[in-house]
Amino acid sequence: MSPAATPPSAAATERANWTEVTAEALYQKLTALASNLWWSWRPEVTQLFRDLDPVRWRQLDHNPISLLREMTPDQVAERANELAMYTRINQAHRRLKEYLTDTTGTWAAREAGVLGARPVAYFSAEFGMHESVPIYSGGLGVLSGDHIKSASGLGLPLVAIGLFYDQGYFKQHLDEEGMQGEEYLNTKVENLPMQPALGKNGKPITVSIDTRGGALKAKVWLMSVGRVRLYLMDCDVEGNSPEDRELTSRLYGGDRRTRIRQELVLGIGGVKALGALGINPGVYHLNEGHSAFAPLEVIHQRMEGDGLSFDDALREVAQNTVFTTHTPVPAGHDRFDADMIEEHLGPLREKLGISHQQLMGLGRVEPQNEGETFCMTVIGLKASRRANAVSALHGVVSRRMWAHLWPWRVEEEIPIGHITNGVHVPSWLAQPMRTLFDKYLPLDWPQRMGDSRVWEGMYNVDPGELWETHNALKLRLLDFTRRRLSRQCRRRGEDEAVVDATRSALDPSALTIGFARRFATYKRADLFLRRMDEIADLVNNENRPVQFIFSGKAHPADEPGKSFIKRIANLRHDPRFAGRVVFVEDYDINVARHMVQGVDVWLNNPRRPLEASGTSGMKAVLNGGLNCSILDGWWAEAYNGNNGFAIGRGTQHVNDDITDERDAQDLFHVLRDEVIPRFYDRDADGLPRAWIDSMVESIATLSGRFSAHRMVTDYVRHCYLPAAGGVSSEMSMR
């Protein structure tokens, strides 16, 4: 008999089957890991996916589902075999399972048990959790993402409601002239960690909202973010008109009508979805005004269910509602005219038994004033018993801004408190820095990261070790930046010489300043250009050079914001700045992570007091970056004289141009007289001792206070527990 005809031995068959089973099981475990965004803040799991195929991992925007879909179970098994990954995969999978089933060992199990039966429902128009899930545009979204990740970490019973944008926000490319181009991608649902949300009856849910022009429908997706379930409303369903099917395609796209319909779906649709899911929240947290229609639908439910009058239901619902306002910039407060409100809320208004005037009154500072449009912030404030701003200074500004709503009160007694924003530490912390924290902080620091005392351990850090860790991260940022710059030049079809030059852009030993955020005009990315010649001197100083990395998108309709980008990006044609002031295109969570982890200095120079909080600087803190900022938003309460740098003294002029001129002057002075000397002043070992002291001081004094764990526990204590428990005292958070 020829060997080929030999029947396989029993052992060989078994081995083959075993391999197949293992390959299949392994693949399933990886798929389970990829299906819960928990992986994104677990470095050891992220590393697993990267190891499967480092090149594709990068090309696929770090999306593990796309990556796995490109591979067969056998290919995965082979790769896992090569790299001996079995144990790591099994361990990660077991850890996820343990994490999801731990219901007693969490902070919330001890401190917020009463929320257990009736969870917090957290509404937000955007959620920024990871670059591979593009349903965010900027700070508000990233804050929401960080909020729910921390809620998960703390074991807080919380469900989140948002919108699913299949085209998300846009991808940014600059042309030869530095003009921003916007490209919308179609995100494939199959490549995202979500599935249809099922109702009580086990069937996918569709909600329907009556308007004067007919019903508007939305289906509901479920995304798992650790222990938190995030429900995303999506209007691309049969039964909607072609325009309505595209209603939730893009974030902050379209006109006023698009906006009100999106907000109708988020607020009213979101509450209906919770009902269909059998979730009965004890607290409604409206994160910014976009979702502020929600209380109207809750009122409707209470009137129907408990036979309450509108006024009684409003009082009850307000008791359960928390409202957070996020900006003093007028354009950030949505307003709709009376026709638009009647078209979209008329049918619900009739069920509530109130007149058009009454409804409009809920959205007006002066209810009877027909000249006033309907403002989402106003209804948010009126329909919630607890309202807050997002930093101490923003609290003062917001109380002044909305004082007319409580004309009989003095400004200090306007019932808007503040809870300063924070960031989700595991999401923004670089792995090498985490290793350092593991060494110098108490063992249980990941469970107690919102506690300031935990961070005092940093005062014992070895200065040389901290400095080396930082410099390794800085090199990583410079590598990333050069790679991006060369890709940008290549895409524009520029000369090979230009592409080549990007390889030597930026100097690893030069003081590196990062500036990245949305290019909203009040953030004044171009402020340093008011002192262009002086800054050029700093950049070109032979012994103590400075370099800048910029990144950020302008809203497609924001022409002034686009012109800022153009001016900064075009500095590459100015020999004084070429290779020393660079612009990285397409700012997103990935670019943000690289930048905040690698810069020496994080620059922020908004026009005071318009930056309600700002959060990117908090991310830099965790990684040893020093903030250099106007005393606005969070920095006004964070700066202590030695944990970073202040631009100016926290003043502003009524004339913006004078303010800008003074701030530019102060920016230049603080760079020349404080930042640069402290960075370049080295001891015998070549260490910048005073600088490292500031790094330690910054990490030790700020990491806990500006962590999302601290923020979420504050919300629980000051808002969620009182709102759920019927405690009737007004919030005292000032």
Ligand SMILES: *Cc1c(COP(=O)(O)O)cnc(C)c1O
């Ligand atoms: C943190 C973050 C922001 C917010 O930055 P600010 O400093 O608050 O303006 C915006 N976009 C991305 C991608 C972020 O990660």
